[in-house]
Amino acid sequence: xxxxxxxxxxxxxxxxxxxxxxxxxxxxxxxxxxxxxxxxxxxxxxxxxxxxxxxxxxxxxxxxxxxxxxxxxxxxxxxxxxxxxxxxxxxxxxxxxxxxxxxxxxxxxxxxxxxxxxxxxxxxxxxxxxxxxxxxxxxxxxxxxxxxxxxxxxxxxxxxxxxxxxxxxxxxxxxxxxxxxxxxxxxxxxxxxxxxxxxxxxxxxxxxxxxxxxxxxxxxxxxxxxxxxxxxxxxxxxxxxxxxxxxxxxxxxxxxxxxxxxxxxxxxxxxxxxxxxxxxxxxxxxxxxxxxxxxxxxxxxxxxxxxxxxxxxxxxxxxxxxxxxxxxxxxxxxxxxxxxxxxxxxxxxxxxxxxxxxxxxxxxxxxxxxxxxxxxxxxxxxxxxxxxxxxxxxxxxxxxxxxxxxxxxxxxxxxxxx
Numbered sequence: 459x460x461x462x463x464x465x466x467x468x469x470x471x472x473x474x475x476x477x478x479x480x481x482x483x484x485x486x487x488x489x490x491x492x493x494x495x496x497x498x499x500x501x502x503x504x505x506x507x508x509x510x511x512x513x514x515x516x517x518x519x520x521x522x523x524x525x526x527x528x529x530x531x532x533x534x535x536x537x538x539x540x541x542x543x544x545x546x547x548x549x550x551x552x553x554x555x556x557x558x559x560x561x562x563x564x565x566x567x568x569x570x571x572x573x574x575x576x577x578x579x580x581x582x583x584x585x586x587x588x589x590x591x592x593x594x595x596x597x598x599x600x601x602x603x604x605x606x607x608x609x610x611x612x613x614x615x616x617x618x619x620x621x622x623x624x625x626x627x628x629x630x631x632x633x634x635x636x637x638x639x640x641x642x643x644x645x646x647x648x649x650x651x652x653x654x655x656x657x658x659x660x661x662x663x664x665x666x667x668x669x670x671x672x673x674x675x676x677x678x679x680x681x682x683x684x685x686x687x688x689x690x691x692x693x694x695x696x697x698x699x700x701x702x703x704x705x706x707x708x709x710x711x712x713x714x715x716x717x718x719x720x721x722x723x724x725x726x727x728x729x730x731x732x733x734x735x736x737x738x739x740x741x742x743x744x745x746x747x748x749x750x751x752x753x754x755x756x757x758x759x760x761x762x763x764x765x766x767x768x769x770x771x772x773x774x775x776x777x778x779x780x781x782x783x784x785x786x787x788x789x790x791x792x793x794x795x796x797x798x799x800x801x802x803x804x805x806x807x808x809x810x811x812x813x814x815x816x817x818x819x820x821x822x823x824x825x826x827x828x829x830x831x832x833x834x835x836x837x838x839x840x841x842x843x844x845x846x847x848x849x850x851x852x853x854x855x856x857x858x859x860x861x862x863x864x865x866x867x868x869x870x871x872x873x874x875x876x
Contacts, residue, residue: 474716476609480507481610481612481669481729482569485535487876489490489847493804496849513801516717516784518773519808520745524843524868525733526581529672531576531866531873534591536637536670538568545623546603556683564602567838571669572636574655574728578647578678584637591633595626595870614750641681643677645711652718656725659680671719676777677735683711684778694765716799723800736773736807745770771846784848785859811842841868 460547483490495510517525544563566609575582638658642648659668722728739745775783782798784805845864850857867874 481509481511481513482535483508484532485567486876488862488864489845489869492847492860492864493501493849495862496851496860510803511729512723513803514723514730514732514782515804517805517806518730518736518809520736522811523736523808523810524841524866525808526579526674527843527868527873528806528866529575529731530587530590530732531671531672531875532670533573533587533637534594534633534873535567536569536571536573537592537633538566538591539570540568541565541632542624542629544602546600547621547623547752549619549621560603560604564598566598569669570636572638572663572666573670573672574668575639575674576636576651577641577674578648579675580641580704580831584634585643587637588634589628589871590873591630592612592626597872601627625678638663645683645715647719648673648679649711649714650767652722654714655718655722657855659726664686668722668726668728672720673728673730673732674721675733675735676781677733677737680735680777687778709778709780712778713799714778716782720800734775734777737776739770740772740774742774745773771783772848801850806848807846807848809846811844842866843868 484493490508517528519525543561544564545559547559549558603620617853640651641650648758655668659666686707719730723730736745775781780799782800784802810845845866846863848859849862851860867876
């Protein structure tokens, strides 16, 4: 009997859902292709899902590299339904007389499930999320019916209007009801919010399924927590005189946070996305000291073209343990990996376009000249972001790392992906 695994009914249901109701893909083709290539056998069994319940994906990058924008896009793909019945109504603008109707099932490809957001940085904007959601729905509605443009619809007394039922606005509002945003102000509030989510789910959203959890960002309270650790003197000396770290309330908060994430992974099967700042390089030095160095990254889908970036290819981990480290492991490291509360499934590093990184105007630029700068305007309205995804692959009792590359663009009223 001792060998029989114990668990709750909710954990059993989640284990069944892992096989019967996978989360689906990321909607970014290069990203999905990379994940599918990691395990051809399971990919063949389920070609439509590259994400797995319980996955933990870390997104790291410098300021303004698109971390939150990527989460916006993932949130949209999660909260829109898979399909919806839509009716196109054609009417005369002058008389409001109906000229025809056409009803179809519009395949939106979404998941129709809830997202929990811990907005630790205080940068989530519902207006921006609504803009992306409205743009997403509009493109799918119009592609399904292909209505004429306003110019093709006639003019004057013969002008025609094309309306959708339900309207795009009403569908968007219904989708937004699946977003639940919390704004913790300290690492303690992060931990307590996560620990209270099962109760919140039961009491406030019993008919919704939580599929994704965003913590944006895990670094938000890092400097404050580190300062408190140092001020409180939570450091001791080893026998050889070197400094060692002992448990502090802040490190315990990190452990409670990770324990709560692990509980949500096992009990609800959530896919967790953790954003993280890029403060240090792999050598432990501040990236500010490396900002002028030019690095080359392979352009997604190309082995010859290179993308120049002034930042390191990868960044180091500044968060204190027990936050998990991402990297290859040898067989002898298995004991240390087992000590981690959970492991990062995929690690994504984002790099903004070099053009956007150098958009500062010369000091001599006048206001009129700035307004006429078309190149900078285009770069801002269609910002390119280059991503590197690293995933663990089992090999010889340990793990190795496989890299993949993708890109997306941040637009004024949309999100560009392949």
